[in-house]
Amino acid sequence: MGKSLLVLTFVVALGSSLARAQQTGACSNCDQGDSRVKAIAEEFAADIHAQNAMSCNVCHAGGGRGTEANRISAIPRERIPELCGSCHADADRIKKFNPALHTDQLAQYRTSVHGIKFANGDTKAAVCTDCHGVHRMRPASDPGSSVHPLNVAATCQRCHSDAEYMKPYHVATDQYAGYSDSVHHEAMVAGGDLSAPTCTTCHGSHGAVPPGVKSVASVCGTCHVLQARYFEESPHKHIFAMMNIASCVTCHSSHRIKHPDDTFVGTGPKAVCGNCHTPDEPAGETANGIHRRFQRLEADMAGAKSLLDRAEHSGMDVSEAQLELDQAGDALTKARVTLHTATLSRVTEDVNVGAGIVAKAHQAGEAALRERGRRRKSVLIPLIAIVALLVSLGAYLREIERGQLTTTGAKR
Ligand code: HEC
Ligand code: HEC
Ligand code: HEC
Ligand code: HEC
Ligand code: HEC
Ligand code: HEC
Ligand code: HEC
Ligand code: HEC
Numbered sequence: 001m002g003k004s005l006l007v008l009t010f011v012v013a014l015g016s017s018l019a020r021a022q023q024t025g026a027c028s029n030c031d032q033g034d035s036r037v038k039a040i041a042e043e044f045a046a047d048i049h050a051q052n053a054m055s056c057n058v059c060h061a062g063g064g065r066g067t068e069a070n071r072i073s074a075i076p077r078e079r080i081p082e083l084c085g086s087c088h089a090d091a092d093r094i095k096k097f098n099p100a101l102h103t104d105q106l107a108q109y110r111t112s113v114h115g116i117k118f119a120n121g122d123t124k125a126a127v128c129t130d131c132h133g134v135h136r137m138r139p140a141s142d143p144g145s146s147v148h149p150l151n152v153a154a155t156c157q158r159c160h161s162d163a164e165y166m167k168p169y170h171v172a173t174d175q176y177a178g179y180s181d182s183v184h185h186e187a188m189v190a191g192g193d194l195s196a197p198t199c200t201t202c203h204g205s206h207g208a209v210p211p212g213v214k215s216v217a218s219v220c221g222t223c224h225v226l227q228a229r230y231f232e233e234s235p236h237k238h239i240f241a242m243m244n245i246a247s248c249v250t251c252h253s254s255h256r257i258k259h260p261d262d263t264f265v266g267t268g269p270k271a272v273c274g275n276c277h278t279p280d281e282p283a284g285e286t287a288n289g290i291h292r293r294f295q296r297l298e299a300d301m302a303g304a305k306s307l308l309d310r311a312e313h314s315g316m317d318v319s320e321a322q323l324e325l326d327q328a329g330d331a332l333t334k335a336r337v338t339l340h341t342a343t344l345s346r347v348t349e350d351v352n353v354g355a356g357i358v359a360k361a362h363q364a365g366e367a368a369l370r371e372r373g374r375r376r377k378s379v380l381i382p383l384i385a386i387v388a389l390l391v392s393l394g395a396y397l398r399e400i401e402r403g404q405l406t407t408t409g410a411k412r
Contacts, residue, residue, distance in 0.1 A: 178255030266291030307365035321364035
């Protein structure tokens, strides 16, 4: 142990000088170094600490005082949170570099599942460097950072998808697989919406946002505000609390959250309400009632749309009615949110707004087609008259011609 510490001491001291040399652009000693240290020194050049003129020994300096102040040492895993915290929990020190940087990570970390387990001697729980990396730490805003929103899930899954690593804990290891297949992952990765949730949005980065029953609803509700408010107003609120089951995730799942459509409401094969309600009980009837209303409005909207399309193709201007019809879609969207009240009358209210708009659009479409027919007629009548006139004119001319023929023939 003593010997390996000494070797590392040398190696790190060398690395320190390499890193400093690299910062100044000169690297005369590179080929003398151990290749691992050389690699670390190279990596470290891009590290946020190196870029703030910190060298290897801000972390690798031994805890000694006085004559030992410059001793450089290995860093046992147990010491990592305190080491990072020695600066990051020190507001005076940090604010000099970056006034915007929070200094509560260590304090928060100690309240997290990771921090608590770690403090209790379980070194498999995540420490600072498991999430931030070691020698190439970057601010989270940097796409190359292991904690950039696009990279967080991959960082967490290194442990949480590793069934072997997580075996002692009897905890599921499918969160990453589920999340990768979710509407949230899609919004983030395919949609480029960095505000869509990743692991740490729901679980917290440092602090404990335990995935408990109460906090879960409020996590989803921070973004899906209306659904959360309506759920609060639903009969499910108290019943779910009494049954000690979570709110949103009981119906939507916690990780593999998919885009729900209207087959999700009711007691049909794909419907979630059917998990707890049968079609013949009042709640089941409500569920199916909501489903039928959505379906009818959807069908009526499609009917009105094709009517307006026909009118448009026949040359009528129905753009205003088409725009208005879009608002029926908005009403249906609203109804799908109001669904979270699980109250038929309130959903019906929204559906009726949509139905009223559809009825108007339908009328507008029919009126346009009638008008088209009338115009056709009004064009046709003069046309027939003209044709008739031409025909009789032709006949008249032929008559005259024939008359002239007979007179000249008589002359001959
Ligand atoms: C911000 C703190 C910090 C700085 C600065 C830092 N290190 Fe480290 N280093 C660590 C930590 C923490 C570990 C332990 C990693 C672990 O156990 O997972 C470590 C481990 C090491 C190791 C042994 C493990 C390995 O990866 O091979 C070497 C060698 C090393 N560092 C060299 C350097 C050199 C050289 C520099 C400067 C170029 C440097 N370190 C700068 C924090 C730092
Ligand atoms: C010697 C003091 C010191 C030590 C030790 C230290 N840091 Fe830092 N660290 C800083 C300072 C100062 C900054 C601010 C640089 C900036 O933001 O411009 C910083 C920046 C960071 C950042 C980027 C913050 C951001 O978003 O801008 C991360 C992440 C970070 N440190 C993590 C760690 C971890 C993890 C450890 C332990 C392995 C550690 N630091 C050890 C001083 C230190
Ligand atoms: C479970 C993973 C994880 C652990 C463990 C972790 N962090 Fe972080 N850290 C993150 C993520 C993700 C971010 C970026 C999002 C955020 O700021 O919350 C972050 C951000 C930071 C920042 C920048 C904060 C800012 O205001 O921009 C610092 C500094 C930091 N961490 C230091 C630490 C220190 C020190 C420790 C150990 C005591 C630690 N982290 C442990 C995941 C982690
Ligand atoms: C170094 C490996 C490691 C990394 C990286 C890691 N974790 Fe963990 N995590 C653990 C271990 C070990 C536990 C304890 C398991 C347990 O008790 O259920 C744990 C526990 C948890 C728990 C509590 C689970 C429960 O049982 O209630 C959550 C939530 C969690 N981690 C989320 C995350 C997130 C989010 C990230 C990424 C930002 C992350 N972890 C990164 C190892 C890791
Ligand atoms: C949209 C929010 C959300 C996101 C994103 C999310 N989780 Fe979760 N996670 C939850 C909820 C809610 C629970 C609680 C489930 C319960 O209580 O039944 C949970 C539970 C967990 C647990 C405890 C074990 C379990 O499966 O119940 C772990 C570990 C975990 N999540 C890790 C992760 C990791 C790793 C990621 C990223 C790959 C992630 N989570 C992404 C909301 C989320
Ligand atoms: C950080 C914000 C945020 C959090 C937290 C969040 N979501 Fe989302 N959610 C989004 C975004 C962004 C989308 C994708 C855009 C959209 O379709 O609304 C989305 C989409 C959805 C969708 C699909 C919507 C659709 O129209 O297809 C469902 C269902 C959903 N989230 C449920 C949940 C549940 C359940 C939770 C909690 C476990 C949760 N969300 C937590 C932001 C969030
Ligand atoms: C009792 C089951 C149930 C619960 C609890 C529930 N939902 Fe839903 N949710 C549904 C159904 C069913 C739909 C599908 C509506 C449709 O498309 O017809 C849906 C749709 C959604 C949508 C997308 C469609 C939209 O426009 O609203 C989001 C987002 C959503 N729910 C979020 C949440 C959140 C957040 C919570 C917790 C506050 C929650 N849900 C609780 C059943 C539920
Ligand atoms: C996790 C189980 C569960 C799911 C899923 C669920 N419910 Fe319920 N719901 C209950 C329980 C339990 C009650 C209270 C007992 C009862 O009335 O059946 C209840 C009550 C109701 C009530 C009040 C009934 C009354 O007589 O006052 C309505 C309405 C209702 N649910 C509609 C729905 C709809 C719509 C869905 C799907 C979007 C749904 N439920 C999904 C468990 C669930």
